[in-house]
Amino acid sequence: MADGSGYKRCGAVFAFLLAALLLLLLVNIASGSVSIAPGEIFRILFRREGDPTNCNIVWQIRFPRALAAVLLGGGLSVSGFALQTFFHNPIAGPFVLGISSGAKLAVALVMILLLNQGRPVSSFEMVLAAFGGAMLSMCFVLAVSVRTDRMSVLIVAGVMIGYICSAVTDFVVTFADDSNIVNLHGWSLGSFSGMTWENVSSMSLIILPAFLLVFFLSKPIGAYLLGENYARSLGVNVRLLQTALVLLSSVLSAAVTAFAGPVSFVGIAVPHLTRNLLRTSRPVLVIPASFLGGSVFCLLCDLIARTVFAPTELSISSVTAIFGAPVVIWMMLRKKREG
Amino acid sequence: MSDSYFRTDDLTVGYGKKALIRGIRIEVRRGEILTLIGPNGAGKSTILRSVSRQLALLGGTVFLEGRDMASYSGNELARRLALLFTDRARPELVTCFEAAAAGRYPYTGRLGILGKEDREKVRSAMELMQIWDLRDRSFSAVSDGQRQRVLLAGALCQEPELIVLDEPTSFLDVRHKLEFLGLLRNMTRERRIAVILSLHELDLAQKISDRVVCVKGDRIMDQGSPEEIFQEEKIRVLYDLPEGSFIPAGGGVELPAVRGESRVFVIGGGGSALPVYRRLQREGIPFATGVLNENDTDAAAARALANELFLRPAFEPVRAEDTADACGALLRCERVICTLRSFGPQNEGNRELIRAAEEAGLEIER
Structure with a gap:
């Protein structure tokens, strides 16, 4: 990008993503079993006046849910970006590497354990459990990665970890109390439903700082993209950067899993699509654009999950998979063709 | 010699704990090219990686400007020493300009955004390497010869006083070999940079080097001016060649x-x-x-x-x-x-x- 055309393009992409984000926020709040006109939404949001029922729907249900989709989608996408950077491979992501499933298993275990003791689980405890599970899967993936240079082996290992964790989760869910199952079952498939303001504020306390930290690593990440040894020769502390990438991507995907369950393919598909939209790999642009892209993608998928077969709600993972998986297949085919 | 920019003192290098080569004493002045030659697997790369702090030293000291290299911070070192190794990644969606501009890393701010002066320096380095035309081309799509020149431009952007290159000409055809080494030679003189590199091509090593170091397995067999080193017998022993097969006049075999x-x-x-x-x-x-x-x-x-x-x-x-x-x-x-x-x-x-x-x-x- 030695000339101005690249900057114009990036500006246009950011403008597009922001516009799409705002539009989808509005549409997500407007649509559902009760339709609310945009004008009324503005009145409810900015002046807090209007029909009390609609006011409740907007403030207590739809607005927190939409904000959660924004935060979780962005977090997931940046988590995928960090993993792709770490493994030098665009097909890495928290879901295919089994990190989301590890987090899911840990959360399910903690929930059942605490609920059986008749104690509600706080957001913080959920995130902590998810982080523990994510790190456990991550350690396994890292152990595999030092034994093989082949990315396909790593991905297969990750998918297998995912299956094992899911199987164990199903197993413990089966033995949980009836009352817990309803909650757990919906959650273990992935869903943005039932988000409270407490959830939104705790997830933003985790996701936003983690995102900012990744963003401020843009410069070393850019050098790291050109090779580990080269980055070291430029004065990058490679070990520290790698540790930061692993921890931050685990924190982000753990936070997402704790609040919404496992959400598939966002972490791979969105950074890839964003890079191609921007036509650059410069992390200082790709990281914020990926966050926005993830938000837009998840808002759209949540809208589809809620409205297409209303009143039945689809799991968010089914929708993201339908859009995300083809992108991954396309990427793999393209990679093969290039050699 | 007090005027040498780079000097090693009784260096021992190797991987892990296993010492490969001991007693390495080499030095190079600014504006000079020092070439390592020797058979495959003799440890040329190991030496280059060790003296550029990519590999831990097993003994001895490397001095840069008379100061122990270990005492430099990562950034201080990056402003003095640029590396050009063959194991660079080829990421997608990175332009040649961006790949070369990566060399500005030690000088840019927190987010690595290039200022006007940085862009000028990248441009002048790319022009010197005659690749300014490639600035918007994808780094992963250019030819091997062009890629090497982009990397050398990137190294120049670091404004180094020492450049270390590991077999920079290995994948180039004869024309690009000549062009690359010609550019390296000019740059070394013009910008008073000290250069350490390894080469396979004896004929080119003979022509480009100011000093030549013969690396043979476990030791530095010999070092000196090209005239001293490129003699039938020395090269024959270094590479275990049959008698007479090396021709000093042209550097051919x-x-x-x-x-x-x-x-x-x-x-x-x-x-x-x-x-x-x-x-x-x-x-x-x-x-x-x-x-x-x-x-x-x-x-x-x-x-x-x-x-x-x-x-x-x-x-x-x-x-x-x-x-x-x-x-x-x-x-x-x-x-x-x-x-x-x-x-x-x-x-x-x-x-x-x-x-x-x-x-x-x-x-x-x-």
Whole structure:
């Protein structure tokens, strides 16, 4: 990008993503079993006046849910970006590497354990459990990665970890109390439903700082993209950067899993699509654009999950998979063709 | 030497805890090129990685500007030392400009955004490498030769005082090898940069280097000026070559001679017989040749390729007895090849050889 055309393009992409984000926020709040006109939404949001029922729907249900989709989608996408950077491979992501499933298993275990003791689980405890599970899967993936240079082996290992964790989760869910199952079952498939303001504020306390930290690593990440040894020769502390990438991507995907369950393919598909939209790999642009892209993608998928077969709600993972998986297949085919 | 920019003191290098090469003492001044040569697996890369802090030292010290390299911070070192190794990744969606601009890393701020001055420096480095036209092309899509020049431009952007390159010409064709090394040579002089590199191509190493270090397995076998190092015997021992196969004059190598009863006698001189020697070698025919003076262009190749060689010291006239010896060998051959078009007082003996062949009724190819 030695000339101005690249900057114009990036500006246009950011403008597009922001516009799409705002539009989808509005549409997500407007649509559902009760339709609310945009004008009324503005009145409810900015002046807090209007029909009390609609006011409740907007403030207590739809607005927190939409904000959660924004935060979780962005977090997931940046988590995928960090993993792709770490493994030098665009097909890495928290879901295919089994990190989301590890987090899911840990959360399910903690929930059942605490609920059986008749104690509600706080957001913080959920995130902590998810982080523990994510790190456990991550350690396994890292152990595999030092034994093989082949990315396909790593991905297969990750998918297998995912299956094992899911199987164990199903197993413990089966033995949980009836009352817990309803909650757990919906959650273990992935869903943005039932988000409270407490959830939104705790997830933003985790996701936003983690995102900012990744963003401020843009410069070393850019050098790291050109090779580990080269980055070291430029004065990058490679070990520290790698540790930061692993921890931050685990924190982000753990936070997402704790609040919404496992959400598939966002972490791979969105950074890839964003890079191609921007036509650059410069992390200082790709990281914020990926966050926005993830938000837009998840808002759209949540809208589809809620409205297409209303009143039945689809799991968010089914929708993201339908859009995300083809992108991954396309990427793999393209990679093969290039050699 | 106090004016050396880079110096190692009794360095031991290797992987893990296993010492590979001990007692390394090399130095290089600014504006000078130091070349490591030696067989594959001799440890050239290990030395380069160790002296550039990519690999932990197993003993000894590396000095940069008289200061222990270990005491430099990552950023301080990156402003002085640039690396060009072959293991660079080729990420997608990175332009050549961006790849070269990565060299500004030690100078840019928190987010690595390039300022006006940075862009100017990238541009001037790319122009020096004659790749400014490629600035918007994808780094993963350009040719190997272009990629190496982008990397060298990136190294220049670091404004280093020392550049370390590991076999930078390995994947380049002959034209790009020459271009690359030419650019490196100019840059070294113009910007007063010290250069340490490893090369496979002895002919190029001989021409580009100010100092040459011979690395052989477990030690530094020898070091010195190219004139001191590129001698038949030293190179032969370094690479375990058969006798005579390295030709110091051009830095080239010849295949080993075909041995046995000489079947062809070649009369030549002044470089005219060279193609014939090589053809006979290819066809597996042992041959005799002479009489040549040691300083004849043909003599160097004849040393490597001829089964029997009749040689006179440089600038000495060919005596009657030399011609007689050669004639004896000629009469035992089946065939004579003469590559000379004219004879004069300096090679009167060769005219006699032709006459003897004609008298003996040997087949003569001219």
